[in-house]
Amino acid sequence: EAQVTQNPRYLITVTGKKLTVTCSQNMNHEYMSWYRQDPGLGLRQIYYSMNVEVTDKGDVPEGYKVSRKEKRNFPLILESPSPNQTSLYFCATVNQGSNTEAFFGQGTRLTVV
Amino acid sequence: AQKVTQAQTEISVVEKEDVTLDCVYETRDTTYYLFWYKQPPSGELVFLIRRNSFDEQNEISGRYSWNFQKSTSSFNFTITASQVVDSAVYFCALKVNSGYSTLTFGKGTMLLVSP
Numbered sequence: 001e002a003q004v005t006q007n008p009r010y011l012i013t014v015t016g017k018k019l020t021v022t023c024s025q026n027m028n029h030e031y032m033s034w035y036r037q038d039p040g041l042g043l044r045q046i047y048y049s050m051n052v053e054v055t056d057k058g059d060v061p062e063g064y065k066v067s068r069k070e071k072r073n074f075p076l077i078l079e080s081p082s083p084n085q086t087s088l089y090f091c092a093t094v095n096q097g098s099n100t101e102a103f104f105g106q107g108t109r110l111t112v113v
Numbered sequence: 114a115q116k117v118t119q120a121q122t123e124i125s126v127v128e129k130e131d132v133t134l135d136c137v138y139e140t141r142d143t144t145y146y147l148f149w150y151k152q153p154p155s156g157e158l159v160f161l162i163r164r165n166s167f168d169e170q171n172e173i174s175g176r177y178s179w180n181f182q183k184s185t186s187s188f189n190f191t192i193t194a195s196q197v198v199d200s201a202v203y204f205c206a207l208k209v210n211s212g213y214s215t216l217t218f219g220k221g222t223m224l225l226v227s228p
Binding site for chain 1: 163206208
């Protein structure tokens with residue numbers, strides 16, 4: 001079964017405490033990305049990766065880091081979280097080509113106090 | 114650059130009413146894909162439909178139907194005889210087929226169906 005697994009689902013943390021949200025996919029897709037969702041703003045892309053060791057900024061990359069050491073994993077790192085990073089985060093993988101389809105993780109609801 | 118506009122921020126209807134959610138997109142690519150996703154209160158994104166730019170045939174799936182019109186760059190979604198379980202945020206998204214590309218989302222339409 002095609003899956004994108006994010007962890008944790010819910011997280012409350014304090015300002016400045018480094019955290020990592022993990023994302024793993026079992027579809028061998030090259031393309032992975034992170035989105036954040038905020039009320040009235042829809043989903044905005046944070047970072048994306050076209051393959052192992054290839055990452056690039058999306059629309060709202062400030063305050064985030066990513067890494068892509070293996071094809072299946074694409075963690076999102078917040079080195080020093082701030083309250084304006086309180087949001088709902090989604091990891092996605094997309095298969096490119098004529099049968100293009102996007103698969104999303106279940107989301108991570110992050111609160112930074 | 115791509116853009117998706119969902120002009121309706123919030124729609125409220127009473128059960129059994131029909132409702133149409135609008136989606137207008139912009140792209141210079143000739144090959145692209147359009148999507149609709151549903152986000153229920155539980156938060157996950159549920160895939161509803163994908164349409165490619167070469168297929169303008171309208172589609173019906175149960176109470177759901179989609180009207181794709183390239184001439185007006187629109188991909189509207191209609192729910193017939195709405196039900197309370199249809200209450201959710203609905204997102205329209207666009208992906209072009211040039212190289213590696215991501216999904217560009219609209220800001221979403223919140224649909225509230227009252228009993």
